Amino acid sequence: MAETVKYCCDLDISVVSANFEKRGWSPVGSDEDWNVYWASVLTIRNIFNPENGYKLRERQIINHFPTYQELTRKDYIVKNINRYREELDKQGSPLAEKDNMGKYIHLDFIPLTFALPNDYNAFAEVFKKNPTSTWIMKPCGKSQGIGIFLINKLSQLKKWSGPLQNSAQNPITATYVVSRYIDNPLLIGGKKFDLRLYILVLSFKPLKVYLYKLGFCRFCQLKYTCNMSDLANMFVHLTNVSIQRQGDEYNSVHGGKWTIQNLRLYLEGTQGKEVADKLFSDIKSLIIHSLKATAPVMIRDKHCFECYGYDIIISDDLKPWLIEVNASPSLLTTTDNDRVLKHELVDDIFKVMCPGNTVPNVETDRTPDENNIGNFELIADELESIDSEQCSKNSVHGGKWTIQNLRLYLEGTQGKEVADKLFSDIKSLIIHSLKATAPVMIRDKHCFECYGYDIIITDD
Amino acid sequence: MVCANGSSFEDYKQKLQNAIYQYLLKHPDIREPVKQEKEPLDFVQKAQTNWERRIFKSLNNMCNDLGIALSRKRPVSEQKELEAKWTELGTEDMDLSRFRPVYSPRDFLEVLMSVRNPNLSQVSIGVDHCLQPSKLSCMFPVLESYQAPLAREYSKQGCPQNLRAEMWALILGVETTDASRLQFEHLKASVFLHDLIVDKLIFKDINLTASNDDQYFVFEDLLYQILLVFSRDTAVLDHFEYSSANPPKAHLRGGRNNEDTLVIYPPNGVIPFHGFSMFVCPLCYIYEDPVTLYMVFRELYTLYFYLLHTVSSHPQGILSLCLLFETLLHELDPHLTYHMASKEIQPLKVVIKWLMRAFSGYLSADQILLLWDRILAYNSLEILAGVGARMDKIISF
Ligand SMILES: Nc1ncnc2c1ncn2[C@@H]1O[C@H](COP(=O)(O)OP(=O)(O)O)[C@@H](O)[C@H]1O
Ligand SMILES: [Mg+2]
Numbered sequence: 001m002a003e004t005v006k007y008c009c010d011l012d013i014s015v016v017s018a019n020f021e022k023r024g025w026s027p028v029g030s031d032e033d034w035n036v037y038w039a040s041v042l043t044i045r046n047i048f049n050p051e052n053g054y055k056l057r058e059r060q061i062i063n064h065f066p067t068y069q070e071l072t073r074k075d076y077i078v079k080n081i082n083r084y085r086e087e088l089d090k091q092g093s094p095l096a097e098k099d100n101m102g103k104y105i106h107l108d109f110i111p112l113t114f115a116l117p118n119d120y121n122a123f124a125e126v127f128k129k130n131p132t133s134t135w136i137m138k139p140c141g142k143s144q145g146i147g148i149f150l151i152n153k154l155s156q157l158k159k160w161s162g163p164l165q166n167s168a169q170n171p172i173t174a175t176y177v178v179s180r181y182i183d184n185p186l187l188i189g190g191k192k193f194d195l196r197l198y199i200l201v202l203s204f205k206p207l208k209v210y211l212y213k214l215g216f217c218r219f220c221q222l223k224y225t226c227n228m229s230d231l232a233n234m235f236v237h238l239t240n241v242s243i244q245r246q247g248d249e250y251n252s253v254h255g256g257k258w259t260i261q262n263l264r265l266y267l268e269g270t271q272g273k274e275v276a277d278k279l280f281s282d283i284k285s286l287i288i289h290s291l292k293a294t295a296p297v298m299i300r301d302k303h304c305f306e307c308y309g310y311d312i313i314i315s316d317d318l319k320p321w322l323i324e325v326n327a328s329p330s331l332l333t334t335t336d337n338d339r340v341l342k343h344e345l346v347d348d349i350f351k352v353m354c355p356g357n358t359v360p361n362v363e364t365d366r367t368p369d370e371n372n373i374g375n376f377e378l379i380a381d382e383l384e385s386i387d388s389e390q391c392s393k394n395s396v397h398g399g400k401w402t403i404q405n406l407r408l409y410l411e412g413t414q415g416k417e418v419a420d421k422l423f424s425d426i427k428s429l430i431i432h433s434l435k436a437t438a439p440v441m442i443r444d445k446h447c448f449e450c451y452g453y454d455i456i457i458t459d460d
Numbered sequence: 461m462v463c464a465n466g467s468s469f470e471d472y473k474q475k476l477q478n479a480i481y482q483y484l485l486k487h488p489d490i491r492e493p494v495k496q497e498k499e500p501l502d503f504v505q506k507a508q509t510n511w512e513r514r515i516f517k518s519l520n521n522m523c524n525d526l527g528i529a530l531s532r533k534r535p536v537s538e539q540k541e542l543e544a545k546w547t548e549l550g551t552e553d554m555d556l557s558r559f560r561p562v563y564s565p566r567d568f569l570e571v572l573m574s575v576r577n578p579n580l581s582q583v584s585i586g587v588d589h590c591l592q593p594s595k596l597s598c599m600f601p602v603l604e605s606y607q608a609p610l611a612r613e614y615s616k617q618g619c620p621q622n623l624r625a626e627m628w629a630l631i632l633g634v635e636t637t638d639a640s641r642l643q644f645e646h647l648k649a650s651v652f653l654h655d656l657i658v659d660k661l662i663f664k665d666i667n668l669t670a671s672n673d674d675q676y677f678v679f680e681d682l683l684y685q686i687l688l689v690f691s692r693d694t695a696v697l698d699h700f701e702y703s704s705a706n707p708p709k710a711h712l713r714g715g716r717n718n719e720d721t722l723v724i725y726p727p728n729g730v731i732p733f734h735g736f737s738m739f740v741c742p743l744c745y746i747y748e749d750p751v752t753l754y755m756v757f758r759e760l761y762t763l764y765f766y767l768l769h770t771v772s773s774h775p776q777g778i779l780s781l782c783l784l785f786e787t788l789l790h791e792l793d794p795h796l797t798y799h800m801a802s803k804e805i806q807p808l809k810v811v812i813k814w815l816m817r818a819f820s821g822y823l824s825a826d827q828i829l830l831l832w833d834r835i836l837a838y839n840s841l842e843i844l845a846g847v848g849a850r851m852d853k854i855i856s857f
Contacts, residue, residue: 223547
């Protein structure tokens, strides 16, 4: 009989513990010999604190990466993405291509952001150049919309940052980021919404990530306006459920949540299939870039996996913008649909992590059967070898670029049809070349051979 | 006809052909030399008349109980306010607690059950259980050819979502022109001018259904616009020419018992039932522009949906559909029928609300659209009975 998985869960999340029980796993304490640990971020810090000398064994997996904050802290992710762009730029990667305004064509997926107080001067300069723009102030370490406000005058910031100047007597701990406010969000029914998508990362380097198909849109309950007088009305501007729940118009039956499937149906119906396809493929590439941007500073640890919640806003030109990434996305359930979705999410996470409901082992690669990963879809699966080759050349790329990146680039710049056609042409080219030589080939059942094809693509 | 160039002459020709085709669909008896009775069966006509009286009476009773007039002119300030709020009517503060839907599918079922000996033929259709859209490639030429009958033929396979808007408009002969926009504006103006009790019923219905529906709540404000405008549209009355129903009539103020002062109320002759808004909801997934959305909805209503809440012997009418449903259910699943009969459960009690709303709200939006594709394609509501008869599959939803 298969061995029972032993789990530990130090957060009281019913969706998670219910799933472990349903799987017939047995609960153990954190100091016992667990196989799966659903831990709070505090526990993670302890476990991975080198002073504690804690060593994870091969049959143990845990639900966070120790350096998850590189992706989820509002200031760190910006720093990482900026560095990623600069590096691609230095390498002369076509991904770092800029338009004639000096904007990145493929990497401009996060609103311009400054960390305060450090980047105050740089921010003030940009602000003065765009005196009519609106900005959003967010505390770096908080969530659920707490402490967020909009500004459209520098003086509003000066007033707020008053104590900052006197930091000698009055040391401040809270740091903020200030981001360009997306003031032209795509509206449906006149209301602003954002997307909440879930991804499951098994490894940053090489990148292996699954996207959950059942995300949802979170709607504001009031009509969107960008009137100055409504800047302080959070029921218009912030899509967090924790904020919207406090409003009078909040509907507890649907909770302002609309499925991604419905969004897609609506976009296909009203804007056409190409537009919808492009949006969703842009979202995928946004996710992949954000992960690649943080990969270099992420500690590699085979015991870790993590489910992140992505907040994405779509602007009215149907461009997705990354707003933030959450390491512990809320697994509380507000509506019936929510309950179903979050139960399925947790269940599907462990379909991937513990295929066949067996004890995990980080030393053996057990990629789950593609047909048995619930609603997850593998969106990036880099090969270790290519990756280490790139590393061994001391982060110099050696002029090599993966076919996957070529495809990503072509899909992004020329469209999916073009890329599909190219790759199918390549296949048929290979097949024809083989057929052409087949008549003169000696048939011998004992032989096999691996050929390397060199192919050049002309500009058509 | 004078045309600027040859190709547009072809266009006009095609448009004309489409228009004739659409007219024939609405008036199938046009070739008959003698005009038929509206409702050939006496006892059905009687039931319909009784039913009409009953709902109108209950509307009047509601007015009396609440002390509200059927219609009142809005003061100018209120007109302005409504106009300003037109695109966000959802935020309108209105006490609707005392309003009730005039009738529900359950009330309507009672009436249907009391109609005896309908003497209808039985029709059997194949039900497509797995609703799947067809391949894109074959649809584009259809749209290019601009031929309504061809579009209809292709919709039998189910339309791809991205072409549905055009396919339906083509099949229904809806074209959004400056004239239709102007007409929409006129109707809006008449909404601003008068406050009808029907407006409250519309708000109430949307509040009870779409506002709480996780598929449709985002379209709430659009629904108010469409249904308010619909209530003022006298063009809807045209369907009474071929429907066995009669529009409700009310006396103008002060003109009691005088035939001359009778006017149709509400102006479109339709008193909404509980769930009426669900006819509009799925359309919000394909039409963004309120005017086009409205025109398509009006066409769908006057071609098909009116049949779902009118007592008539029409082969597509709700009576026939109920009968067809029971026959099909018995054929497909004699066990279930037997089981229900032994427990004195009436399948129709469950199914009637599905049928009356053409399943809207009871299946996911994409499935509804695929289902309605077939209604348009076959120019028939019979598929509703067929889907209803697969209730064991649907109940698990
Ligand atoms: N740059 C922006 N433009 C427009 N809306 C934004 C922007 N940043 C945040 N928001 C809105 O504020 C909400 C909260 O911001 P977020 O960065 O997710 O902080 P929190 O961690 O508090 O959830 C988002 O869900 C979004 O609705
Ligand atoms: Mg957030």
